[in-house]
Amino acid sequence: MSELxxxxxxxxxxxxxxxxxxxxxxxxxxxxxxDAADAGEGxxxxxxxxxxxxxSPDSDSxxxxxxxxxxxxxxxxxxxxxxxxxxxxxCLTDEQGxxxxxxxxxxxxxxxxxxxVGTACLRGQFxxxxxxxxxxxxxxxxxxxxxxxxxxxxxxxxxFANSNLDPVCASDFIAADDVTNFxxxxxxxxxxxxxxxxxxxGSTSLFVLAWDQxxxxxxxxxRAPTAGELQMQTYASYLFTPISLGEVSPVLLPGxxxxxxxxxGGRYEMEFGTDGPATEDLCxxxxxxxxxxxxxxxxxxVDLNFYFVGADGLxxxxxxGDPAFTRLIDSFNAVYSTANLTVGEVRYFDVGGDILxxxxxxxxSDEVYELVKLSRQPGSSRDALLSANVFFIEGFxxxxxxxxxxxxxxxxxxxxxxxxxxxxxxxxxxxxQTGNVNGPQLVGQVLAHELGHYLxxxxxxxxxxxxxxxxxxxxxxxxxxxxxxxxxxxYNNLMFPIAATRTxxxxxxxxxxxxxxNPLTKPVGGRR
Ligand SMILES: [Zn+2]
Numbered sequence: 001m002s003e004l005x006x007x008x009x010x011x012x013x014x015x016x017x018x019x020x021x022x023x024x025x026x027x028x029x030x031x032x033x034x035d036a037a038d039a040g041e042g043x044x045x046x047x048x049x050x051x052x053x054x055x056s057p058d059s060d061s062x063x064x065x066x067x068x069x070x071x072x073x074x075x076x077x078x079x080x081x082x083x084x085x086x087x088x089x090x091c092l093t094d095e096q097g098x099x100x101x102x103x104x105x106x107x108x109x110x111x112x113x114x115x116x117v118g119t120a121c122l123r124g125q126f127x128x129x130x131x132x133x134x135x136x137x138x139x140x141x142x143x144x145x146x147x148x149x150x151x152x153x154x155x156x157x158x159x160f161a162n163s164n165l166d167p168v169c170a171s172d173f174i175a176a177d178d179v180t181n182f183x184x185x186x187x188x189x190x191x192x193x194x195x196x197x198x199x200x201x202g203s204t205s206l207f208v209l210a211w212d213q214x215x216x217x218x219x220x221x222x223r224a225p226t227a228g229e230l231q232m233q234t235y236a237s238y239l240f241t242p243i244s245l246g247e248v249s250p251v252l253l254p255g256x257x258x259x260x261x262x263x264x265g266g267r268y269e270m271e272f273g274t275d276g277p278a279t280e281d282l283c284x285x286x287x288x289x290x291x292x293x294x295x296x297x298x299x300x301x302v303d304l305n306f307y308f309v310g311a312d313g314l315x316x317x318x319x320x321g322d323p324a325f326t327r328l329i330d331s332f333n334a335v336y337s338t339a340n341l342t343v344g345e346v347r348y349f350d351v352g353g354d355i356l357x358x359x360x361x362x363x364x365s366d367e368v369y370e371l372v373k374l375s376r377q378p379g380s381s382r383d384a385l386l387s388a389n390v391f392f393i394e395g396f397x398x399x400x401x402x403x404x405x406x407x408x409x410x411x412x413x414x415x416x417x418x419x420x421x422x423x424x425x426x427x428x429x430x431x432x433q434t435g436n437v438n439g440p441q442l443v444g445q446v447l448a449h450e451l452g453h454y455l456x457x458x459x460x461x462x463x464x465x466x467x468x469x470x471x472x473x474x475x476x477x478x479x480x481x482x483x484x485x486x487x488x489x490x491y492n493n494l495m496f497p498i499a500a501t502r503t504x505x506x507x508x509x510x511x512x513x514x515x516x517x518n519p520l521t522k523p524v525g526g527r528r
Pocket of ligand 1: 449
């Protein structure tokens with residue numbers, strides 16, 4: 001995780017943006033049950049016993065006998081393409097992130113409102129409550145859906161990574177006793193799994209997203225077909241991201257020009273540590289691309305899913321016409337023009353009700369993971385899934401009061417939604433500022449900085465001094481600790497940890513190559 005902090009000096013509007021790479025592995029072990037079902041309620045009744053009121057589908061034990069009853073056509077939970085297919089008269093479509101469509105009741109208040117046996121009202125979703133089918137195991141759910149939650153409150157919901165991304169779930173188990181040199185921070189006793197996959201000749205980058213739901217997952221090494229082995233511990237500092245994300249583990253290659261020789265056609269292997277059972281397979285996705293990593297290559301876009309969580313007057317309806325929001329996007333595009341990258345498709349979601357009340361002001365980093373876990377699949381096409389979730393909150397407070405934005409990963413997860421590590425959060429605190437601070441421009445730069453982390457960029461120099469990114473072509477600051485920031489050669493870089501009201505920000509060629517290597521940056525018109 002990387003944070004962006006601010007520090008208000010006596011008479012300069014100077015903002016401090018520091019990275020904190022804490023070991024948050026303890027904070028990310030919550031199971032998927034902590035998502036939509038109980039996000040509306042601090043009590044977080046994960047067992048869905050029915051006593052949790054708003055915290056889970058309002059099932060009770062009498063429902064469980066009906067759990068595995070097949071969903072009848074037209075009932076809630078059934079496939080649909082239009083409203084008239086549904087007894088409820090309401091169909092959530094494939095394009096809205098529900099594979100094959102989903103008949104449901106929007107804004108139900110109890111299961112009495114739902115159509116069909118074995119359904120329940122899932123409360124606390126964005127924009128309202130939904131009727132969903134209950135389940136015991138994944139096999140009870142339709143293709144593209146998984147059984148979320150535990151106990152009698154489990155319900156079918158679009159799966160973590162749906163079939164359009166072709167996740168593979170297969171690995172060899174390597175017993176810990178057979179591993180002599182595996183050591184990774186505080187989790188050196190994890191058992192190890194190995195996966196293998198092919199990369200096409202002509203590829204310029206690859207991105208592996210592996211997960212082991214409910215278990216810590218840490219990549220240890222990647223073995224290229226001929227270029228040899230990269231230990232994650234020596235591969236820049238990419239290692240802290242998988243620890244902080246816990247269950248998902250994104251790895252981007254190359255992480256700068258020094259690593260391009262590790263991208264080649266042929267069979268790759270990767271080894272991961274997990275605390276999951278030996279019998280359980282890892283699941284993973286591999287994205288490869290072949291476009292130029294240079295800004296002289298074809299133009300690329302990044303699609304953004306904005307979630308408005310008390311962002312100073314912005315809503316899904318008002319954002320497009322709001323001058324401050326327009327200037328924010330212009331500021332973002334100005335930063336990334338150096339990489340020949342612009343904002344592509346933008347989706348807008350309002351966050352309301354209990355979720356808004358809980359997350360509009362964020363007080364500690366655990367809340368960031370809980371909030372981004374509420375992101376939802378913005379569609380089921382490959383192009384729609386390759387989009388970044390950006391949560392625009394009112395501000396940070398408490399022990400996080402100096403923070404302006406937090407990216408959950410360096411890089412973050414690409415292609416999946418609804419998990420810890422599938423988004424970034426930034427503050428609208430300065431959005432309406434004028435005078436000394438050009439608020440929209442600054443907030444656009446904060447978003448650009450956080451997205452930089454999410455795409456795989458580290459700070460050029462860490463605020464504490466003495467730590468730098470892995471790139472040869474970014475400047476470094478040797479005096480950052482003493483506060484003479486203007487003397488820093490990397491002061492105007494996007495990834496400098498301290499921001500002020502700078503009119504333009506720089507990116508090095510090495511940084512551009514990482515930005516363009518990430519599968520979230522894609523050719524105009526989408527990735528095939
Ligand atoms: Zn940062």
